[in-house]
Amino acid sequence: MFDIRRSQDRGVGEHGGWLKSRHSFSFADYVDPDRMGFSVLRVINEDRVTPGEGFATHAHRDMEIISMVLNGRIAHKDSMGNVTELPAGEVQRMSAGTGVTHSEYNPSQDEPLHFLQIWIEPKQLGIEPGYEQKVIADVKDGPLSLLVSPDGREGSVSINQDVSLYLGRLGIGDSLEHVLDPKRAYYVQVIRGDLQRQNDILSTGDALAIDAETVLALKAEAESEFLLFDLPPRKV
DSSP: OEEEEOGGGSEEEEETTTEEEEESSOBTTBOOTTOSOBTTEEEEEEEEEOTTOEEEEEEEOSOEEEEEEEESEEEEEETTSOEEEEETTEEEEEEOTTOEEEEEEOOOSSOOEEEEEEEEOOSSSSOOOEEEEEEOOOOOSSSEEEEEESSOGGGOEEOSSSOEEEEEEEOTTOEEEEEOOTTSEEEEEEEESEEEETTEEEETTOEEEEESOSEEEEEESSSEEEEEEEEOOOOO
16 A cells, blocks of 8 residues: 655644644644554654744653754753754654653744654653754665664664654655565655655655555655655554
8 A cells, every 4th residue: 555645635733923834643733533643653743933933841741752853953951951952964852751841942033943743652651751862874875864763773863662764865866666564564754855656756745655565666856855664563
C-alpha cells in the first residue's frame, strides 16, 4: 500500500496571529478519526512562528518529541534544566517520560521560525525524562542520513521506540531505491522539492504512507529534502 496525503489536505491551525500550523494527524482542534497517526507516529506539525513569539511553558508526558528547524531557531527551556537554542541544521529529542514542562520561542526580532515537531509514542512508559540535541551530519555515503534511532547509532539521537528516522537529500535527476521490510510501516514527509514515485509527484508538504511493500523508489524532479520514518508494524 502506498497512500499519498497532499499538503493542502492537512489540518490547519492558526493561533493569535503568531502561529500557523499544518497538522498531518489529528491535533488540538483538528480532529479526523481516519488520521489519528500512523503506526507509532502520532504527530507531524509544520509550524511557522512570527518573530518574538512562541509556546509558553506547557507540560508533556509519555511521548518522544523530535524537533527539526527548517529556518530560524528555537529558544528552548525545560524543567530538566536545559536552556538552549536549536538552529536549523540540528535535531532535538525530548523524552517526556514521567512528565516534563518546557517552553519554545522564536528569539529573533525579525526572522520567522519554521520547524517540524514530531511526536512518537514511546515503547516504554514512565521512563525518566531526557533530552538530546545534535548537529545533523552531512550525507556522505548516499542520499539518506540517520537522524534518530533506538540505539543512537551513526551519531543519531536515541529514542525510546523501535523507530529510525532518516533525512533524505536528492539533487535534480538523482534517484533513491530503498529496500523495505514488508512487515514494517514507513512514512515519507517531503520537506521541499518534487519527488516522482511511479506516475505520482510528491511536492513540498506532501506525504506518503507505506505498508506491506518491499521497495521505495523515488526520483527527484527538483532539489529535494524529505524525512523517511521506519516504523513498527501498524496495529490492526
